[in-house]
Amino acid sequence: MTKVVFVYDFDKTLSPKDMQEYGFIESLGIFDPSQFWNLVDETAKKHTMDRILTYMYLMVHESQKRGVIIKKEHFVQHGKNIELFEGVPGWFERISAFGKSQQLDIEHVIVSSGLKPMIEATPIASNFTQIYACDFVYDSDGKALWPAMAINYTTKTQFLFRINKGVRDVTDDVSLNRPLASNLRPVGFDHMIYFGDGLTDVPSMKLVTEAGGFAVAVFNPADDKSKRSAQQLVLDGRVEYMAPADYSLNSPLEKLVKLMIVHIADKDALRRWEGLSW
Numbered sequence: 001m002t003k004v005v006f007v008y009d010f011d012k013t014l015s016p017k018d019m020q021e022y023g024f025i026e027s028l029g030i031f032d033p034s035q036f037w038n039l040v041d042e043t044a045k046k047h048t049m050d051r052i053l054t055y056m057y058l059m060v061h062e063s064q065k066r067g068v069i070i071k072k073e074h075f076v077q078h079g080k081n082i083e084l085f086e087g088v089p090g091w092f093e094r095i096s097a098f099g100k101s102q103q104l105d106i107e108h109v110i111v112s113s114g115l116k117p118m119i120e121a122t123p124i125a126s127n128f129t130q131i132y133a134c135d136f137v138y139d140s141d142g143k144a145l146w147p148a149m150a151i152n153y154t155t156k157t158q159f160l161f162r163i164n165k166g167v168r169d170v171t172d173d174v175s176l177n178r179p180l181a182s183n184l185r186p187v188g189f190d191h192m193i194y195f196g197d198g199l200t201d202v203p204s205m206k207l208v209t210e211a212g213g214f215a216v217a218v219f220n221p222a223d224d225k226s227k228r229s230a231q232q233l234v235l236d237g238r239v240e241y242m243a244p245a246d247y248s249l250n251s252p253l254e255k256l257v258k259l260m261i262v263h264i265a266d267k268d269a270l271r272r273w274e275g276l277s278w
Contacts, residue, residue: 001105002268004191004261005163006095007204009156010112010119010133012197013245015082016220019114020059022081024074028062036062052113052152056134060144071142072117079121085220087248092127094249098258102265111159113151113200130168132159153200157207160194163187189213190267193260197245198229205239214260218245218253 011018021033030036036058044054063070092108099106109130110119116133119125134151136144149170151159158176162168166186167176182188189211194204197218205215219230221244230242243253 001100001103002191003105003107003187004099004193004264005107005109005187007109007111007160007163007192007194007208009196009201010110010114012220012226013195013201013218014088014124015084016222016245017083019079019082019118020055022083023078024059027068027074027078028066050150050152052134052150053147056136056147056150060136070144072136072138072144073142075115075117076121079115079118082118082122084122084124085245085247087246087251087254089124090249091247091254092124095254095257095261099261102261103268104261104265106261109159109163111151111156111204113153113156116149132162132170154203156201156204160189160192160204160207163192164189191264193257197226198233202233202238205233209240214241215239216253216256217242219243220245 008014018033018037020036025033025036028036037055039062040051040055040058043049043058044051047054049057060070063074068074096106096108108128110128110132112119112131112133114133116131116135119131119133125131132151133149134147135149137146137148139145162170162176164185164187165176165180189208190213192208192213194201194208194213194215195218196202196205196215201215201217205217209215217230217233217239219242220226233239234242241256243256244251246253248254
């Protein structure tokens, strides 16, 4: 069967809020999450820092200021508190089964600017063949020492190329940058569907859609600002499709994605027909 890869952002795509807001920020004695994110913005501007590296730095720095040595186990514990949008837990098995009915092997991958240990602590982690996300180097006691991986909105596209070329090992940059003919790449961009929620996903959405794949801007149906953001992405031509972040059976999102799966399957069938020698 032909492989199709579903690539998901995490925060506000599969979960209603940024994952740090499920207990971590509160553990710092900050009960309004906007205070933490404002501090991230201020610190990034002050030191000309990447915003993702800034939030990682502040997670450690602000904890240490309060006498807490932040460890991997803390991230795992907070990750267990992460809420998911309606229908997410059953989505992966159900949509993969539908793909199989269309002779497609659907693989699910996360590409997130959130923290990998938190995502790995969620009940859906086992559905993903890969979780590409930010993480730290930890010492033998699990203490966070230094960023090991920081994924911002632009570097997200690197992981789409890794999927496309079959170079899944993040330490292998040599193979990633070697030329490889399109017909030898294991997953074409036209066999990807990207799920995101906002401007930080635009480069990935554009990369996939311009190469013949699909991208969906999902929005929180309980948040008007989230819906307006998705609408703006469509109006600006950044993405063609939007849908509420409801992953339940027969939801508008599921109906849309099934149409995309059928479209990919039909394109593959037509290509096979073209290759027939009569």
